[in-house]
Amino acid sequence: MAAIFSLMLWQTGASQLIRPGSALNLWRFPSPPESSGPDDTTAATTTTQQDLVHGLIRREAVRNLALGLVGLATWYRSDRKLLGCVMLCGCSTAFSDGLISRAAIGGEELRHWAFLPFILGTAAGLFGWPG
Template structure:
């Protein structure tokens, strides 16, 4: 059976794993906000005030990631393949926007954000039955 088939037993599990990634990234950001800057090649703030603001912004984004990860996990746990498919499609919006922000801020960094976009769209399309 084709892995991206809407009938695939593996497809929802892969989607659950991919959907849990924001949860893990969010937990890391809450616990280690400065590590997030280094992982996406953003410039390190140079003053204590700027560092506090940057840490606060990372924690806000981390909370967003945790909510996204938990929501996706709840949908997977409930077993609704169609809703999980739509969640994957919607999930693809965040790394696309994050990539655009990165491009604007540092003139690059797309490698940290964009590779997941076709993955989640493929998973979503498969779960929605668009691929067979």
């Protein structure tokens, strides 16, 4: 299960890196408007805003790629306790992403927090807590 979560995180990061605008739509964040042409007086501002937002999404993409690869590498090496720690790091990422979503767009935090029980359960199992 930890490998599946790691692959999902890696795939999300790859998608965000390649298509940041789609990532904004997926997470329901507003995207800066496209400029209407070279005679648009706000074209420079709009382009700057879009570059900034897409740059921030790409930063998140690199974070997701790295965390996904760390999870896959740890899973491959069969270190259950360390993989449990990686899953807990994933929980902190999902939780903070939900808080950011709530603050930035006034909701949609459950799109991030819905994964928490499953990731926590996986981490607990890797630590040997249920039994």
